[in-house]
Amino acid sequence: MTKKRQLLYLLALCVFSVYINGCTRSQKSKTEFIPGEIWYDTDGNPINAHGGGIMFYDGTYYWYGEFKGDSTYRLEWVTTWECWRADVGGVSCYSSKDLLNWKFEGVVLASTPNDSTSDLHPSQVIERPKVIYNEKVRKFVMWMHIESPDYEKAHAGVAVSDSPTGQFTYLGSFKPNGGDSRDQTIFKDDDGRAYHIYSSEWNKTMYIGLLNEEYTQHTGIYTRNFIDMSREAPAVFKHHNKYYMITSGCTGWDPNVAEIAVADSMLGEWKVLGNPCVGQNADSTFFAQGTFVLPVENKRDTYIAMFDRWNKTNLIDSRYVWLPLTFKKGNPVIKWQDKWKLD
Ligand code: GAL
Numbered sequence: 001m002t003k004k005r006q007l008l009y010l011l012a013l014c015v016f017s018v019y020i021n022g023c024t025r026s027q028k029s030k031t032e033f034i035p036g037e038i039w040y041d042t043d044g045n046p047i048n049a050h051g052g053g054i055m056f057y058d059g060t061y062y063w064y065g066e067f068k069g070d071s072t073y074r075l076e077w078v079t080t081w082e083c084w085r086a087d088v089g090g091v092s093c094y095s096s097k098d099l100l101n102w103k104f105e106g107v108v109l110a111s112t113p114n115d116s117t118s119d120l121h122p123s124q125v126i127e128r129p130k131v132i133y134n135e136k137v138r139k140f141v142m143w144m145h146i147e148s149p150d151y152e153k154a155h156a157g158v159a160v161s162d163s164p165t166g167q168f169t170y171l172g173s174f175k176p177n178g179g180d181s182r183d184q185t186i187f188k189d190d191d192g193r194a195y196h197i198y199s200s201e202w203n204k205t206m207y208i209g210l211l212n213e214e215y216t217q218h219t220g221i222y223t224r225n226f227i228d229m230s231r232e233a234p235a236v237f238k239h240h241n242k243y244y245m246i247t248s249g250c251t252g253w254d255p256n257v258a259e260i261a262v263a264d265s266m267l268g269e270w271k272v273l274g275n276p277c278v279g280q281n282a283d284s285t286f287f288a289q290g291t292f293v294l295p296v297e298n299k300r301d302t303y304i305a306m307f308d309r310w311n312k313t314n315l316i317d318s319r320y321v322w323l324p325l326t327f328k329k330g331n332p333v334i335k336w337q338d339k340w341k342l343d
Pocket of ligand 1 (some may be wrong): 082127128232252
């Protein structure tokens with residue numbers, strides 16, 4: 001074979017193996033959770049749904065998250081902290097029946113590259129989107145953290161849709177109860193009431209506000225919790241009529257120790273129980289930060305604690321750390337597992 005032919009042959013082989021790899025990757029279905037590994041969707045692309053949350057609707061799980069742009073840069077003019085960021089690509093949605101194999105349903109709240117004045121412009125920040133279904137008005141309601149590039153804006157944003165896979169219509173953003181709203185989540189209780197939980201007062205104090213019947217606005221009923229304790233990244237779930245909330249400390253993209261608190265009512269009072277993570281690297285939350293706790297459907301007392309392992313210099317490559325949350329002597333415990341299955 002001439003040198004030229006050899007090269008052509010090699011090139012063809014490479015193209016073929018990339019193609020075959022792509023195919024097999026997309027066809028192989030996942031059978032276990034592998035925390036921290038790249039998680040591919042059913043098309044073979046890494047899942048891009050950071051700071052996310054899950055909604056179960058009509059037999060399907062929907063995972064919503066931050067759809068990050070693929071280049072990360074640091075805003076040098078922000079000197080008080082390491083402001084690493086990626087352009088905002090909107091909010092993505094993936095669907096699954098088994099929580100392991102996720103189909104990309106698209107970007108369900110799109111960014112607006114042509115409107116530099118919009119909250120949804122790629123230069124702004126959309127974080128920690130969460131969606132709940134409102135049976136009364138038959139709408140899917142999304143709440144999210146809306147920011148300016150330097151994180152000084154501290155707004156909550158709201159969007160609604162008739163279908164879980166969008167498109168969501170953006171209603172706008174505001175400061176709930178007149179104060180900051182940064183890291184946030186929403187929680188829908190069994191009685192149909194929904195709450196917005198958000199870090200306020202420059203992240204010093206966690207606010208919990210009752211939402212109106214449409215879930216699109218606050219009612220004005222709210223409480224201040226963990227006063228001056230600087231907690232963020234709230235993730236709430238209910239177990240045996242008690243409410244639990246996992247939070248992190250405030251160290252930007254860097255990990256710190258998680259804390260879990262318990263309450264008899266969503267509006268408080270909340271009692272701190274301590275770090276739910278145990279074992280090696282428990283003090284850095286397994287190098288991750290909480291975002292959501294999912295009660296698994298039809299499996300009593302089965303919860304998945306969802307964390308983001310941020311990669312601050314390459315944010316799109318931040319990984320997902322999902323671990324079982326169990327109860328030991330009445331206390332919530334999250335233990336590292338290299339690999340695990342739901343049963
Ligand atoms: C974290 C927060 C993340 C993101 C990051 C920016 O504290 O939980 O969602 O806002 O700060 O540095």
